[in-house]
Amino acid sequence: MIQPTKLLKFIVLFIFALTISCESKKEKTASSTTEKSSTIKEESFKLWTWITAEKTRTDESFDEEFEKYGDNGLDAILINTYGDPELLARLVPIAKKHNLEVHAWMFTMNRPGDKIAEQHPEWYAVSRDGKSCFDEPPYVGYYKWLCPTRKESREHVLSLIEGLVKVEGVASFHLDYIRYSDIFLPIGLLPKYDLKQETELARYDFCYCDVCTSEFEKEHHKNPKDFRNPAIDMEWKNFRLNKVKAIVDEAYKITHENGKQLTAAVFPYPEMADHMVRQRWDKWQVDAVLPMIYNVFYNEEIDWIGYATKQGVEDLKGKDTELHTGIYVPEMTPEQLKEAIYQAKSNGAKGVSFFDGPAITDDQWRVISASQNP
Structure with missing residues (x-):
């Protein structure tokens, strides 16, 4: 027969063990929930679009546009x-109303309509055959490329970046045309411009301004104009x-000092970008690229999108x-x-961005919306 005192101790120990077991199960359940939540977050696939905003438009028209984006599953807009x-x-509070991240998209080295830059013709990139983008832009009239070497043009671009990243509620600054003009x-x-480009043509080879060539000659003891x-x-x-990388690095410092990220629109994959436009984005300090x-x-064909995506993902391995x-x-x-x-x-892409928002048809919206439901 069990003594009353021993029985009491047994009951107390049993209750204590039961309590510990329940708490352990709660912790495991909580841990499992956290892990599941973390996995969902990691596996989320982000949807973006690029848009251009005209200040003459009303807030109501932007609200209507942004509502469509939010209702169809977009997560972010590059404006x-x-x-x-x-x-x-x-525009930030209008976008936030529809749960959209806002990214400040800007033409970076190509600066058409830049009233400050236009006061300084010497800031513009010069081709190998001596033509300045200020007077004779290549391909199209809006190709107004600034020289990335010249201190004044570089500082001008960086000041514009700083102005945009200081806007409250912006998630990132988005670099576009962060390169040289297309070689x-x-x-x-090519047929549109009646061109055949089988070698690097002098008219499309930049920048041979005096600042670029003299700095290069000082460093390497040879002048590109003589090649x-x-x-x-x-x-x-x-x-x-x-x-180009130096400007990206400076932009990264500016954005992160202001609590924002740096993103960039780039050519399809690094080797191709290197060949076509002097852009090697796998070597940049940048939070996200949108090739x-x-x-x-x-x-x-459509499957080339997979090929180029995979190439870029591979080239970014080991980078944040x-x-x-x-x-x-x-x-x-x-x-x-x-x-x-x-x-x-x-x-391996973490998301997709569609160019551009206003061009998306109703049938395409149905596809985009459905893509968020695996």
């Missing part, structure tokens, strides 16, 4: 305000790649840079758009 921080500040156009665009074939001089090529994998510009695939929606059928999103997602 080009032509470098205007006041317009950006006006080679996408093959699908018979500049395309094969790796120091000259690297010099220009590094001038413009516009297959139609390159006469490529996310890749979100840029998709060009005009001329895409809903079925092609669905496949494009699949190609990006299955090849």
